Amino acid sequence: MKPISVFVCQKCGAQSPKWVGRCPECGAWGTLQEELKNPKTQKLKAKAGKKAAKLLKVGEITTDRTRRIRTGIGELDQVLGGGIIPGAVVLFAGEPGIGKSTLLTQLALKLTAGQNLKPRTTVYVCGEESPEQIKLRIARLSGEKKMGGMSNLLFLPETDVDLIIDATNRNLEPCPLVPQAASPCLAGGRARSGRRAKTRNLLIIDSIQTLFTTDLSGIAGSVSQVRECTQRLIELAKTRQIPVLLVGHVTKKGILAGPKTIEHAVDTVLYFEGERSADLRLLRSVKNRFGPTDEVGIFQMTDTGLKEVLDPASLLKPETRNQKPKPGSAAAVVFEGTRPMLVEVQALVTKTFTPMPKRVVNGLDRNRSEMLIAILQKHLHIPLWQYDVFLNIAGGFKVKEPAADLAVCAAIYSSYKNKSLLAKSVFIGEVSLLGEINMVSRMKKREKQARALGFKQVITASQVKSLSKIREWIMSDE
Numbered sequence: 507m508k509p510i511s512v513f514v515c516q517k518c519g520a521q522s523p524k525w526v527g528r529c530p531e532c533g534a535w536g537t538l539q540e541e542l543k544n545p546k547t548q549k550l551k552a553k554a555g556k557k558a559a560k561l562l563k564v565g566e567i568t569t570d571r572t573r574r575i576r577t578g579i580g581e582l583d584q585v586l587g588g589g590i591i592p593g594a595v596v597l598f599a600g601e602p603g604i605g606k607s608t609l610l611t612q613l614a615l616k617l618t619a620g621q622n623l624k625p626r627t628t629v630y631v632c633g634e635e636s637p638e639q640i641k642l643r644i645a646r647l648s649g650e651k652k653m654g655g656m657s658n659l660l661f662l663p664e665t666d667v668d669l670i671i672d673a674t675n676r677n678l679e680p681c682p683l684v685p686q687a688a689s690p691c692l693a694g695g696r697a698r699s700g701r702r703a704k705t706r707n708l709l710i711i712d713s714i715q716t717l718f719t720t721d722l723s724g725i726a727g728s729v730s731q732v733r734e735c736t737q738r739l740i741e742l743a744k745t746r747q748i749p750v751l752l753v754g755h756v757t758k759k760g761i762l763a764g765p766k767t768i769e770h771a772v773d774t775v776l777y778f779e780g781e782r783s784a785d786l787r788l789l790r791s792v793k794n795r796f797g798p799t800d801e802v803g804i805f806q807m808t809d810t811g812l813k814e815v816l817d818p819a820s821l822l823k824p825e826t827r828n829q830k831p832k833p834g835s836a837a838a839v840v841f842e843g844t845r846p847m848l849v850e851v852q853a854l855v856t857k858t859f860t861p862m863p864k865r866v867v868n869g870l871d872r873n874r875s876e877m878l879i880a881i882l883q884k885h886l887h888i889p890l891w892q893y894d895v896f897l898n899i900a901g902g903f904k905v906k907e908p909a910a911d912l913a914v915c916a917a918i919y920s921s922y923k924n925k926s927l928l929a930k931s932v933f934i935g936e937v938s939l940l941g942e943i944n945m946v947s948r949m950k951k952r953e954k955q956a957r958a959l960g961f962k963q964v965i966t967a968s969q970v971k972s973l974s975k976i977r978e979w980i981m982s983d984e
Contacts, residue, residue, distance in 0.1 A: 511722055511730075513538040540722050540730035574796075575626075575708075575749065578616030581804060581814045582609070584843075585776060585789050587797015590708070593747040594796060595740050597714075597769070599754040599762045600778030605787055605805070605812055606753050607635070609778065610710050611643055612811055613751075617708055618658040627658045627678060628708045631670055633716030637661040647811040665726060667717045667735040671742050678707040680746040711739065713753035715763060732764040740771055769793060780807075784902035787812065788842070802843035830929065834921030837932045837961065838913035839952040840905050846948070846955040848932070850900040851910060853917035858894045869899025870914065871906065878914050878937060885941035885973045888922055909946040911937040912965070919976060931963040932956040941974065943967040 513522045515538050520531035528535050574589030583589050590596065600606045614628045632640055640661065660677070664670050711717065717735040718726040725731065736752070743750040752772065755763040762769060769775050773795045780787040789803035804815040834853045839846050858864065867875045875897055883890050895918060899905055912935035920927050934952050935943040945967045946952075953964045970976060 511540050511542050514541050540724050540728075542721055542734065575617075577613050578619075579609075579613060579814065580816070581789065582613065585791050585797075585801045585803040586774065587794060587801075590749045590751075591773070591796045592749055593743050594774060595743050595750045595752065595772040596774040596776065597752045597754050597762075597772045598776050598778060599756055601756055601760070601782070603782055604778050604780055605807055606778050607640075607712055608643065608647075608807075609789075609805070609812055610712065610751060610753065611640065612647060614659055614708070614710060615644065615648055615656070618656055626707055627660065628710065629660045629662055629674060629678060630710045630712070631662045631664060632712055633663075633665045634713055637663055646809075665716050665718060667719050667738055670711075670717070671738060674709055674742060674748065675746070678709065678746070678748055680707075680748060707748055709739075709743075709748055709750045711750065711752045713755060714739075714768075715755045727763075729765050733767055736768050736771060779904065781902040786815075786902040788904070800843050802845070804842070831926040833924050833926050834917055836913040836917040836920065836927055837956075838905075838910040839932060839934055839956050840907055840909050841948060841952075846951050847903070848955065848959055849903050849905060849910070851913045851917045852898045852900055853914070853921045854896040855890070855893045855918060855921040856896075858892060863891060864894040864896070866894075866896045868897065869902070869904050870897055870910070874908070874911075875914065877939075878911060879918065881937055881939060881941055881973065882915055882918060886919065886976065888919070890918075890922070893922070907946075908936040909934055909952070911935060912943060912970070915973060916965075916976065928963060928965075930961050931965055932961045933965050935965075935967050935970070937973065940972075942972050943970050 513525050514520070515522075515529040515532065515534065517534045517537045518529060518532040520529055522530065522538060525538055525540070529537055574587075574591055576589045577583055577586075586596070598606050598610065611630075614630055617626045617628050630640065644656070662670060662673055664673070714732060714736060715727040718724075718731050719734055719738070722730050722734060739750050739752070742748065754768070757763050762775075769792075772793075774791065774797075775793040777790045777792060778787060779790060785807045787805040787807055789805065791797070791799045791801055793799060805812040806815050807813075834855070836851045836853075837848060838851055839848055841847070865872070865876055865879070879890050879895055882888050897914065897917075913933040915937055916927055916933050934946060934949070934956075936946050938944055943966070949966065953966075956964050
């Protein structure tokens, strides 16, 4: 029996057999979404000998299912918490052209190559691109000569989620959940009982917005289709213990396209960020049920794909560390995850010719930048209301913590006075509304990182108590 779909108002819960623009109950516009509803089919399934629900005691629960699959990409493993959990559903989100498909293609190549373990079968569902396009990418990433040994990498050019699930069930072998003492799913490749471990497989969906199910009448990418397809893939991952990686689109505002329930339903949500004009890429974890959410993976886009950046300080421009400082440039140490990173804050202050001065910010929070400009006007008596202020973080970084406040103020003041700051100095501190400089967390690690990179003077709240003392501490003797 074909499932029945109804249109449900997301505001009041009223149901309608067909879509209407305005809810007949509450009067809200555009709130009706298609959902599946077939009570008769559900009753038939319940009577068809379905296993009864079983309650588990704490002692009966094994933790062997949390054995992780190493991806072979160190930065990705760090963000995931050590690897991919069997049966986990991971959502990769990012802007178009940022490198999501490139990263997943490299992941598939790493897993099918084996990486000192038994090679794993990877099914790549190419809903956006054709297999020919992906093959060209593989040739660019690994070379033509190495493509002959990729028999474990399978492509599925399909967008019907039911056909994808059927093909996965027929071609991918699940990793069964058995007692820990005899589990065949250990990360080392062999069971404790001496049996050969079975292959852990992987399913990549590129992308979830291209999938659809014929049980719903909506087009692919609609809210109802995305929600239903995601739910079916989650059920596949949990019942078969096959990790599923989903690619998700983002809107113009930078948020994930589709219903918010997707982020709640999946196990891990990763955002791939960066400026397409620059080569730096950051992989952030905003949700992770099996690991931390404060880790960040750093990659660099090259002609041969994404390259891991093990030393973030190597991305800083050499002139920032070695050459003579210039007006409007200040260095700061911020944390990306658990790693301290040196960034360069650039400021340009020019006379305005408009009634409303411009405030252009790139790489910093705009509201906080405007607040720092107001603090400088108040406590240093600088008429910045007569000047345009442009702020930028060099290299495409995005700074979100307040540890860079002092560097931002120093760069603005330096550009306003047209004088360079102290040579080989770094500025670390949070600026309050009262013009005071406050200490930030993990100060010792920040200072250690700065001195390791050749910065001789670390200016913090210990040297500068307030912005009123900024003139005598940060300006050069020119």
